Amino acid sequence: MENSIARRIRDSFARQSVMTTIGATLTAVENGAVTVELPFRSDLTQQHGFLHAGVVTMIVDSACGYAALTMMPASAAVLTAEYKVNFLSPAEGEKLIARGRVLKPGRTLTVCFGEVHAVRDGQEKLVATMMATMVARQDTGLTD
Amino acid sequence: MENSIARRIRDSFARQSVMTTIGATLTAVENGAVTVELPFRSDLTQQHGFLHAGVVTMIVDSACGYAALTMMPASAAVLTAEYKVNFLSPAEGEKLIARGRVLKPGRTLTVCFGEVHAVRDGQEKLVATMMATMVARQDTGLTD
Amino acid sequence: MENSIARRIRDSFARQSVMTTIGATLTAVENGAVTVELPFRSDLTQQHGFLHAGVVTMIVDSACGYAALTMMPASAAVLTAEYKVNFLSPAEGEKLIARGRVLKPGRTLTVCFGEVHAVRDGQEKLVATMMATMVARQDTGLTD
Amino acid sequence: MENSIARRIRDSFARQSVMTTIGATLTAVENGAVTVELPFRSDLTQQHGFLHAGVVTMIVDSACGYAALTMMPASAAVLTAEYKVNFLSPAEGEKLIARGRVLKPGRTLTVCFGEVHAVRDGQEKLVATMMATMVARQDTGLTD
Numbered sequence: 001m002e003n004s005i006a007r008r009i010r011d012s013f014a015r016q017s018v019m020t021t022i023g024a025t026l027t028a029v030e031n032g033a034v035t036v037e038l039p040f041r042s043d044l045t046q047q048h049g050f051l052h053a054g055v056v057t058m059i060v061d062s063a064c065g066y067a068a069l070t071m072m073p074a075s076a077a078v079l080t081a082e083y084k085v086n087f088l089s090p091a092e093g094e095k096l097i098a099r100g101r102v103l104k105p106g107r108t109l110t111v112c113f114g115e116v117h118a119v120r121d122g123q124e125k126l127v128a129t130m131m132a133t134m135v136a137r138q139d140t141g142l143t144d
Numbered sequence: 145m146e147n148s149i150a151r152r153i154r155d156s157f158a159r160q161s162v163m164t165t166i167g168a169t170l171t172a173v174e175n176g177a178v179t180v181e182l183p184f185r186s187d188l189t190q191q192h193g194f195l196h197a198g199v200v201t202m203i204v205d206s207a208c209g210y211a212a213l214t215m216m217p218a219s220a221a222v223l224t225a226e227y228k229v230n231f232l233s234p235a236e237g238e239k240l241i242a243r244g245r246v247l248k249p250g251r252t253l254t255v256c257f258g259e260v261h262a263v264r265d266g267q268e269k270l271v272a273t274m275m276a277t278m279v280a281r282q283d284t285g286l287t288d
Numbered sequence: 289m290e291n292s293i294a295r296r297i298r299d300s301f302a303r304q305s306v307m308t309t310i311g312a313t314l315t316a317v318e319n320g321a322v323t324v325e326l327p328f329r330s331d332l333t334q335q336h337g338f339l340h341a342g343v344v345t346m347i348v349d350s351a352c353g354y355a356a357l358t359m360m361p362a363s364a365a366v367l368t369a370e371y372k373v374n375f376l377s378p379a380e381g382e383k384l385i386a387r388g389r390v391l392k393p394g395r396t397l398t399v400c401f402g403e404v405h406a407v408r409d410g411q412e413k414l415v416a417t418m419m420a421t422m423v424a425r426q427d428t429g430l431t432d
Numbered sequence: 433m434e435n436s437i438a439r440r441i442r443d444s445f446a447r448q449s450v451m452t453t454i455g456a457t458l459t460a461v462e463n464g465a466v467t468v469e470l471p472f473r474s475d476l477t478q479q480h481g482f483l484h485a486g487v488v489t490m491i492v493d494s495a496c497g498y499a500a501l502t503m504m505p506a507s508a509a510v511l512t513a514e515y516k517v518n519f520l521s522p523a524e525g526e527k528l529i530a531r532g533r534v535l536k537p538g539r540t541l542t543v544c545f546g547e548v549h550a551v552r553d554g555q556e557k558l559v560a561t562m563m564a565t566m567v568a569r570q571d572t573g574l575t576d
Contacts, residue, residue, distance in 0.1 A: 013191075016189070016190045016191050016196065017186060017187050017188070017189050018190065018195075018196040018198070018199060020187070042161060043161050043162065043164070043165045044162045045160070045161050046206075047156045047157075047159040047160050047221075051162075052205075052206075053202075053205050053224045054162070054199070054201050054202025054203070054205050054206070055162060055198070055202065057201045057202070058196060058197075058198020058199065058201070059198070061196075061198050062198070077191075077192065079231070080197045081369075082228065082229060082230040082419075082421055083229060084226065084227070084229075084372055084516040084563060085226060085228075086225070086536075086565065087223070087224055088535065088536040088543055089536075103518075103520065103558070104518075104521075108396055108423075109369060109397075111518045111520055113561070126535070126536065129545070129563060131370075131516060131518055131563050133369060133370055133421060133518065225541060225565060226514065226563075226565055228372040228516055230391075230419055230421065232399055233392075247376065247414070248374075248376040248377075248414070252540055252567075253513060253541075253567065255376055255417075255514075257417070270391070270392070273399075273401070273419060275372060275374055275514075277374065277565060279541065301479075303479040304478045304479050304484065305475050305476070306476045306477060306483075306484040306486070309475045309476060330449060331449050331452070332449070332450045332453060333449050334450065335444045335445075335447040335448050335509075339450075340450040340490060340494075341490075341512045341515075342450070342489050342490020342491070342494070343450060343486070343490065345486045345489045345490070346484060346485075346486020346487065346489070346490070347486070349486050350478075350484075350486070365479075365480065367519070368485045368519055369518070369519060370517060371485075371517060372515070372516035372517075373514060373515060374513070374514040375511070375512055375513060375514060
């Protein structure tokens with residue numbers, strides 16, 4: 001039976017309508033670590049037929065944001081303050097797996113590290129890495 | 145009549161199928177500067193109803209990448225090596241305008257700066273800034 | 289006569305002992321914008337005789353941090369949460385000028401943009417750009 | 433007996449005069465991984481008495497740059513294209529240990545990950561993380 005934190009993450013993920021639009025799913029939720037997967041789709045590609053860098057970013061941003069949210073109080077909402085992504089290989093293959101984990105939790109700021117692997121013929125290849133700062137906000141006030 | 149650089153950018157943008165998927169269009173191409181616009185759509189949002197950070201990133205990545213491509217030889221392809229994005233305000237309103245421009249062109253590496261503004265009731269508000277490194281590749285060999 | 293904000297910045301800068309160690313000085317303080325200068329010194333170089341990337345970073349970090357502090361309450365201390373720097377040209381010449389300015393002030397987080405120019409024969413050349421997130425802390429509690 | 437790669441790294445490090453200035457030393461060189469250490473010194477601090485963020489950055493930049501250089505041809509020079517650093521805890525204690533390692537080697541671009549730990553009473557605490565892009569240049573031509 002799923003615990004309350006995982007349920008909260010799944011409920012919030014289900015409200016990220018862009019995840020449904022691109023076909024991404026939440027495949028693992030642990031304390032401080034979340035995995036999001038995305039099957040390859042040709043309508044998500046850039047001009048060379050690889051998944052667009054922004055699509056790669058989107059799923060690892062969600063993985064990192066939800067990893068941070070697992071360590072925040074139940075009343076908190078999470079927002080992305082900033083991130084940096086390095087692209088190491090073209091995003092091609094059957095699917096992408098984005099894993100986000102908390103490097104340093106904090107009352108206000110949580111720093112996360114994320115990795116995206118492409119899966120082809122059962123082999124994983126590192127496609128991108130993310131370093132991100134997530135901000136906790138009370139659900140009633142999202143802006144400064 | 146459009147020049148050959150602008151035509152090359154438009155042809156390449158038209159092959160970024162994810163841009164069609166999300167409804168983004170190329171609205172300006174100058175030497176070293178490109179603009180991409182995206183009307184708000186509720187199927188591109190995150191859990192609070194704002195456009196997802198990854199969507200914001202996607203259009204400014206394309207704007208920066210194509211800004212870099214305007215200054216590369218006709219035979220070159222452009223790839224994103226890395227970027228960093230700061231999110232300054234929630235991405236809400238009628239549409240987003242992403243502007244990318246070249247800070248420093250180079251034979252191999254081109255550094256770009258991008259900004260995304262949200263438009264609401266005719267007013268622009270700064271939503272995000274990007275600093276990106278783009279790489280020129282010959283069209284025949286994309287990987288190291 | 290200098291105003292109280294500028295005096296507060298100068299007092300704090302004077303306590304950054306590493307700035308004295310490397311010979312950097314605060315040359316301008318405005319609301320939301322600070323300038324730090326560093327004369328070239330061969331004992332601050334890397335293996336090719338240019339000023340080390342970390343030295344370039346150090347002065348623009350201070351310029352950005354103090355730019356943020358000009359817009360914070362008098363009781364606040366400023367800490368660097370994160371930054372990203374792109375290096376555009378070798379840091380050589382008679383001196384460096386680092387200019388930091390606030391892109392978006394906030395109660396907790398302030399986003400800054402910084403540029404470093406090298407001056408040679410009276411000409412400025414862009415050496416590096418910084419995008420940084422600064423955090424306001426009450427002076428009594430620096431950590432989460 | 434030290435191998436030729438390690439000797440090359442040590443020779444280059446010895447020419448980074450800023451490392452001597454701040455008292456940093458190279459303590460380990462492996463294929464794709466380099467460690468730099470810095471004893472605490474009060475003349476390297478910021479206004480709260482911690483080591484300045486730029487000093488933390490400097491040693492992990494050198495660790496990452498030399499980690500990249502271990503995997504480049506003997507004729508190559510390494511330059512920092514860009515990096516991003518997140519600061520997780522104040523840099524205080526007896527000394528800092530900066531470890532850089534290669535995430536993805538490449539003919540032109542090498543992506544590295546770095547960590548800085550502060551040591552206090554024999555305990556290590558994570559102070560900062562770096563994600564960096566290093567560029568290989570032939571020793572005769574450093575600029576684009």
